[in-house]
Amino acid sequence: MSVLLEVIATTVADARIAAQEGADRIELVTAMGEGGLTPSVGLIEAVVAAVSIPAAGVPVNVIVRPHSRSFVYDADDYAVMLRDVRAVKEAGANGIVIGMLNANGEIDRDGLSRAIDAADGMAVTFHHAFDETRDLRAALDVLLGFDAVTNVLTSGGKASVLNAQPTIQELVKQAAGSHCTVLAGAGLTVDAIAGFVSATQVEAVHFGSGVRVGGTGLAPVDAEKVAQVKALLNVSGIAARVR
Template sequence: MSVLLEVIATTVADARVAAQAGADRIELVTALGEGGLTPSVGLIEAVVAAVGIPAAGVPAAGVPVNVIVRPHGRSFVYDPDDFTVMLRDVRAVKAAGANGIVIGMLDANGEIDREGLARAIDAADGLPITFHRAFDEARDLHKALDVLLGFDAVTNVLTSGGKSSALHAEAALGALVRQAAGSHCTVLAGAGLTVDAVAGFVSRTQVEAVHFGSGVRVDSNALAPVDAERVRQVRARLDAARRS
């Protein structure tokens, strides 16, 4: 079984290119330069229509579209007004046809905000949750993962192992992978991954899913379009790594 490849899209064109070049899943965001903020309903609907999993009986291929819900880039500690906005957005994302929600929240002590997460899961009403890189700012990553493993709806944890680049946290990521082994939750490694480094990284960490943003964009520029050739190269390296 091949390693899952998730690619960030910020436009309909990004999503189309990524899907056609071999991405298994799209994470849809806006304001990638701020780490990703909630996209508009119009964009969500357009991307789902362009590349999303089709209705039963439709032969066209499709990929799941997961959508970030993040109201601002200030921090991952949210006040009651932030939560009001986020929960409305979660419901809107579901109504727009997304496959899943990408979200994360911490309390002032650097712990997972369990109550806030539970509220988001309730609003998602059955959609799977990816807990995003707020995880990397938790005080204790293993304790944080234990908390997330207690939520059945959390099916992915996006993490760079607590470092600015996942490539600098291979030991930490390998430990997280072992901790999550056999659970309902997949460690989704992201941040700083490159075409050339991904095969060795996967081999050493044993991650089953990787997340690419700038690494598959033109000139590795966060504000540039997705580069189809880079996505194809990552796909090929992941497939070869799994066969070896």
């Protein structure tokens, strides 16, 4: 099987194109330029409906992030986030993409536990907040203690994951055989993907700007680029796990 391909969508059209061209999973966000914020319920419902038309369907994971100030949240933020998590489930999504830290730069275990409870069985991806932790290996150990966390999205602590290949390789080894897949993303391009996968042995990759028209975040998804990435991943020979 091929390496799993996750593509960011910000519109129904984005999601439809990505699904048609072979994306294995959609991450639905709004405000991509701010790192992604929680989309509206209407958009979630429309995207889930649009990519569920094929027989197998494409899973939609939805970011739950109330603002872009930081990943340290107060009680009001959590109240909003937990309501949004429940709304995402009600809208028919496959999972949530979420992350929270404490003031010491560590994963907020209590906050994550509360989000998992609200998710009520949905898949949970811990997002790029992971890259702002003080110790990535220690943070991954924390996440491996949560059975509900099936993916950790990371750029290896760098602005571009292409500059963090040794770190990604270490994280992949650390997570090997567990319930949690290292989802590598940020800075990936069509030209670089084959070499990156070969070097790191990742089982899942995450594309945003790299599969958009002109390589810019505000542009629509480029069907040809998604198809190219999918074709390159199909010959990688690494098993994908859709979660």
